Amino acid sequence: MKVILTRDIKALGEAGSLVKVKPGYARNYLLPNSYAVPANQKNLLKVEEIKQNADKEKLELHGKYKDVINKIEGVELTFVRRADENNHLFGSVSENDIVDKLAEKEIEIHKADVVMDKHLKEIGSFDVEISFTSELKTTVNVNIEVE
Numbered sequence: 541m542k543v544i545l546t547r548d549i550k551a552l553g554e555a556g557s558l559v560k561v562k563p564g565y566a567r568n569y570l571l572p573n574s575y576a577v578p579a580n581q582k583n584l585l586k587v588e589e590i591k592q593n594a595d596k597e598k599l600e601l602h603g604k605y606k607d608v609i610n611k612i613e614g615v616e617l618t619f620v621r622r623a624d625e626n627n628h629l630f631g632s633v634s635e636n637d638i639v640d641k642l643a644e645k646e647i648e649i650h651k652a653d654v655v656m657d658k659h660l661k662e663i664g665s666f667d668v669e670i671s672f673t674s675e676l677k678t679t680v681n682v683n684i685e686v687e
Contacts, residue, residue, distance in 0.1 A: 543579055
């Protein structure tokens, strides 16, 4: 099924793009959440309008993300966890833990913005990337201490 994206979606493309997706994905996710519109004649004529609306929304989000990045700069998060004698954690520090700890400091982000290859499972200090868009990124220092 072909749809026109109304906002940027990391895995698919930018707003105003004509993309082909599986019908179920379009029907159950993209269309109900207003992330896309069906690619019919009427909507194909409105592609420029869709792009302009998306650009306005990007500018608003860009400012919001800049504010959040300024709050995150220099923030250190400390987690106290149980570990064995080899400094391996019983459990891990995940994206959700980082989001919750930032929320305690009144910094609201989504867990999808936290970029981690794998959960942190050792005692130590780590830099974790927070990425809102391809241009707007920052890092937060995560310290994991033994209980």
